[in-house]
Amino acid sequence: MGSADRFFFAIFSLFRFTINAGLLERPLVAGALWGFITGDYATSLKIAVFFELFWLDNIPAGTYIPPHILASTFSALALTSSFGFTEAPKLMCILLACLPLAPLGAWLENSLRQWHNHGYYKLLNWARKGKSGDEMPRKLVIQSILRTLSISWLFFWTSTVILHYILRIFFHKWGGIIAPVEIQWSFLWIAASLGGLLALRLRKAYATFVFGVVLFGFVLLAGIV
Numbered sequence: 708m709g710s711a712d713r714f715f716f717a718i719f720s721l722f723r724f725t726i727n728a729g730l731l732e733r734p735l736v737a738g739a740l741w742g743f744i745t746g747d748y749a750t751s752l753k754i755a756v757f758f759e760l761f762w763l764d765n766i767p768a769g770t771y772i773p774p775h776i777l778a779s780t781f782s783a784l785a786l787t788s789s790f791g792f793t794e795a796p797k798l799m800c801i802l803l804a805c806l807p808l809a810p811l812g813a814w815l816e817n818s819l820r821q822w823h824n825h826g827y828y829k830l831l832n833w834a835r836k837g838k839s840g841d842e843m844p845r846k847l848v849i850q851s852i853l854r855t856l857s858i859s860w861l862f863f864w865t866s867t868v869i870l871h872y873i874l875r876i877f878f879h880k881w882g883g884i885i886a887p888v889e890i891q892w893s894f895l896w897i898a899a900s901l902g903g904l905l906a907l908r909l910r911k912a913y914a915t916f917v918f919g920v921v922l923f924g925f926v927l928l929a930g931i932v
Contacts, residue, residue: 732777733759733776734754734755734756734758734759734762734776734777734780735752735755735756735759737755737777737780737781737784738751738752738754738755738756738780738784739751739752739755741755741781741784741788745788747788747793749793750787750793750798751784751787753798753892754780754783754784754787754798754802755780755784756896757802757892757895757896757899758776758779758780758783758802758899759776760896760899760900761806761899761900762774762776762809763900772813772816772817772820773813774809774810774812774813775808775809775810775811775812775813775815775816776809777812778805778808778809778811778812778862778863778866779802779805779806779808779809779812780805781863782805782808782863782866782867782870783798783801783802783805785867786801786804786805786867786870786871786874787801789871790874790875790878794886795890795891795892795894795895796885796886796887796888796890797878797882797885797886799890799895800874800877800878800885801874802895804870804873804874805870808866811862811866812862815858815859815862819854819855819858822854823851823854826847826850826851829843829847830843830844830847
């Protein structure tokens with residue numbers, strides 16, 4: 708895990724609210740870019756598809772801050788490259804370990820918004836005084852961007868390093884149990900896509916989701932046994 712992965716995560720974090728770049732703030736774009744850098748397009752895009760499907764139900768609308776999908780995506784990509792895994796069973800453990808980073812990233816962004824409010828109040832005071840030729844607006848924008856960039860970089864670096872050591876201990880103790888599990892990427896994608904059914908807000912959709920989770924658990928258990 709080098710400085711490049713942290714840099715790309717911090718840059719792509721700006722695409723969520725600071726820089727409107729449309730579809731650039733998507734796991735598929737991040738996976739394609741990571742595959743271009745590492746040369747492992749297959750694994751990178753498989754990971755990206757998993758996160759695209761898993762967070763299908765979360766749409767940024769109004770004041771709702773969606774889970775920070777890129778936090779999970781980039782962390783999973785970085786950890787996968789660090790461990791050098793290509794097998795679905797071991798990568799499944801990495802994906803599950805990285806999922807909590809998405810809500811943590813959303814919480815961090817909410818905290819940043821509260822922090823940025825101080826700059827908003829400064830801007831209001833500046834506008835009320837009616838000063839001309841002042842560089843206050845430009846300074847506030849630059850400070851906001853640099854603050855988001857630096858904190859996103861620190862958040863990604865810290866969380867990924869912690870997960871790296873936790874997973875290294877986990878694979879050292881239980882890697883032999885995980886490796887023989889017969890699970891394919893198609894199973895992971897199906898399990899992830901079931902979350903999109905929740906967007907329908909229908910009882911039948913919820914029942915299908917529960918059935919899918921139970922079925923996935925039986926398949927996983929059968930593979931272990």
